[in-house]
Amino acid sequence: MADSNQKPTALDIKPATGKLGVLTPGVGAVASTFIAGVLAARAGLVKPVGSVSQTAHIRLGTREEDRNPLIRDFAPLASLDDLVFGGWDPVSNNALEAAKHAGVLEGDDLSEISAELEGIVAMDAVFDQKWVKRLDGKRVKDLDSKWDQAMALIDDIQRFSTENECDRMVMVWCGSTEAFQTPSECHQTAEAFEAGLKANDDNISPSQIYAYAALQSGVPFANGAPNLSVDLPCMVELSRSLGVPIAGKDFKTGQTLMKTLLAPGLKARMLGLRGWFSTNILGNRDGEVLDDPDNFKTKEESKLGVIGTILQPEVYPELYGNIDHVVRINYYPPRGDNKEGWDAIDIFGWMNYPMEIKIDFLCRDSILAAPLVLDLALFMDLAARAGQNDVQEWLSFYFKAPQSRGEVEAEHDLFIQQTKLKNTIREWMGEKPVTHSEAG
Numbered sequence: 001m002a003d004s005n006q007k008p009t010a011l012d013i014k015p016a017t018g019k020l021g022v023l024t025p026g027v028g029a030v031a032s033t034f035i036a037g038v039l040a041a042r043a044g045l046v047k048p049v050g051s052v053s054q055t056a057h058i059r060l061g062t063r064e065e066d067r068n069p070l071i072r073d074f075a076p077l078a079s080l081d082d083l084v085f086g087g088w089d090p091v092s093n094n095a096l097e098a099a100k101h102a103g104v105l106e107g108d109d110l111s112e113i114s115a116e117l118e119g120i121v122a123m124d125a126v127f128d129q130k131w132v133k134r135l136d137g138k139r140v141k142d143l144d145s146k147w148d149q150a151m152a153l154i155d156d157i158q159r160f161s162t163e164n165e166c167d168r169m170v171m172v173w174c175g176s177t178e179a180f181q182t183p184s185e186c187h188q189t190a191e192a193f194e195a196g197l198k199a200n201d202d203n204i205s206p207s208q209i210y211a212y213a214a215l216q217s218g219v220p221f222a223n224g225a226p227n228l229s230v231d232l233p234c235m236v237e238l239s240r241s242l243g244v245p246i247a248g249k250d251f252k253t254g255q256t257l258m259k260t261l262l263a264p265g266l267k268a269r270m271l272g273l274r275g276w277f278s279t280n281i282l283g284n285r286d287g288e289v290l291d292d293p294d295n296f297k298t299k300e301e302s303k304l305g306v307i308g309t310i311l312q313p314e315v316y317p318e319l320y321g322n323i324d325h326v327v328r329i330n331y332y333p334p335r336g337d338n339k340e341g342w343d344a345i346d347i348f349g350w351m352n353y354p355m356e357i358k359i360d361f362l363c364r365d366s367i368l369a370a371p372l373v374l375d376l377a378l379f380m381d382l383a384a385r386a387g388q389n390d391v392q393e394w395l396s397f398y399f400k401a402p403q404s405r406g407e408v409e410a411e412h413d414l415f416i417q418q419t420k421l422k423n424t425i426r427e428w429m430g431e432k433p434v435t436h437s438e439a440g
C-alpha cells in the first residue's frame with residue numbers, strides 16, 4: 001500500500017532562464033492595463049495587487065511546520081523583469097494609445113511608463129468583421145486565405161521571438177468576444193481544421209487561427225474571452241500531440257467572481273435558492289462589442305453555466321432544482337470601464353421563509369482582469385516547463401467557463417479551484433497536497 005506520508009516525486013521543471021515573451025491578440029483595455037501594471041511594478045511604483053502568483057503564500061506540510069513561502073519563491077516562475085510584451089490589434093496602434101483610449105488608468109499612472117508602453121506596437125491583426133460587427137478593423141493582414149493568415153501569425157511569433165531574444169513565449173487572448181458559435185465538422189480533428197484553413201471554412205474564427213499558430217509554434221495558449229478558441233477537439237488534439245498546454249475560457253472577474261464566492265457559501269449552509277437576477281452597465285469597447293446580440297450570446301452562455309455546477313440541483317432538487325437565473329449586460333458609455341453590476345438574489349431558509357440579498361458591485365473591469373493575465377502567463381509558462389500539455393484544469397480558478405479534460409464537468413467553486421491550483425503547485429514541486437483534514 002502507498003505510504004500516505006510519502007511526498008510525491010517532484011516534476012523535472014526546466015528553470016525559468018532568459019526572457020519570456022507574453023503575446024496578446026488584442027491590445028485593448030485589459031492587455032494595456034496588464035502591461036502597464038507590470039511595467040509599474042517592476043519600476044517599483046506599485047505592488048501587483050490581485051496577482052496570486054506574486055503576492056499569495058502557499059502553506060507547505062503541516063501547520064506546525066510553519067512553512068509558508070510566497071508562491072513565486074517556491075515555484076520557479078519567470079520574474080517580472082524577464083517579461084517582454086507583444087500583441088496584435090486591428091484598431092490600437094500601441095499599448096499607450098490603447099491605455100489612453102480605454103481610460104482605465106489615470107494620466108499620472110501612465111506618465112512614467114509611457115515611453116515603454118508606446119514602444120509596444122501592435123502587429124497587424126488577423127481580423128474579420130463578421131465575428132465582431134461593432135469593430136471596424138484598420139490594421140489587418142491583407143491576406144484572404146485562412147491558411148496564409150495562420151502562416152503569417154507563425155512568422156510574427158518567430159520574428160518577435162528573435163527580435164526580443166525570447167527563451168520562451170505564451171499567448172493570452174485579450175481580444176474582443178467573437179460571435180456565438182458551436183463546434184462544427186472542421187473542429188473535430190487537427191486534420192479537418194487544417195483542411196478548413198486551406199478551404200477558408202466559414203466556421204473558423206480569427207481566435208482559432210491565433211490558437212493554431214500558437215500551438216504550432218510551441219506557445220501555450222490561454223483564452224480570456226468566452227469564444228471557443230481552444231475549447232475544440234482539434235485544439236485539444238494539437239495540444240496533446242505537440243505537447244503544448246492550453247487553458248480557457250473567459251476571465252472570471254466582476255459579477256461572476258462574486259457569484260462563485262457567494263454560491264458555495266449558500267450551498268455550504270444548505271440555504272435554498274429560487275432566483276438570481278444579474279444586470280450590468282458597462283461603457284467600454286468590450287461593452288460596445290457585447291451590445292451586439294451574437295456577441296452577447298457567447299458571453300451569456302459563459303456566465304449562465306456557473307451556478308448549476310456549484311449548486312448541484314440534481315443532488316439537491318428541493319434547494320436548487322427551480323432557479324431562475326437571468327444575466328443582462330447593457331452598454332452605457334458614460335461609465336467607461338467602470339462597470340456597475342447588480343445582483344438580486346432570492347434565497348430561502350428554515351421552513352421555506354424567503355430572504356433577499358442585493359449586491360451592487362462598482363468594479364473596474366480591467367483592474368480585476370489584469371492580474372489574471374499575469375498569473376495565467378506565468379503559470380502557463382510553468383506548465384510548459386514542467387512538460388505538461390492538454391487542458392490545464394488547475395487554472396480553472398481564473399475562468400468563468402473553465403475548460404475541463406474529457407467529459408467531466410468543470411469545477412466552478414472558487415475555493416475548490418484555489419485548492420486545486422495550490423495543490424498542483426505543491427505536487428509538481430514534490431510537496432504533499434494540503435487537505436486541511438488534520439485541523440482539530
Ligand SMILES: NC(=O)c1ccc[n+]([C@@H]2O[C@H](COP(=O)([O-])OP(=O)(O)OC[C@H]3O[C@@H](n4cnc5c(N)ncnc54)[C@H](O)[C@@H]3O)[C@@H](O)[C@H]2O)c1
Nearest residue numbers: 026028029030125175176177206225251253285286365369
Ligand atoms: N475586463 C474583464 O473583466 C473581462 C472579463 C472577462 C473577459 N473579458 C474579455 O477580455 C477581452 C478583452 O476585454 P477588453 O476590456 O480589453 O476589451 P477591449 O475591447 O478594450 O479590447 C479588445 C481588443 O481586441 C481587439 N481585437 C478584436 N478582434 C481582434 C482580432 N481578431 N485580433 C486581435 N485583436 C482583436 C480590439 O480591437 C480591441 O482593441 C474581451 O473579449 C472581454 O470580453 C474581459
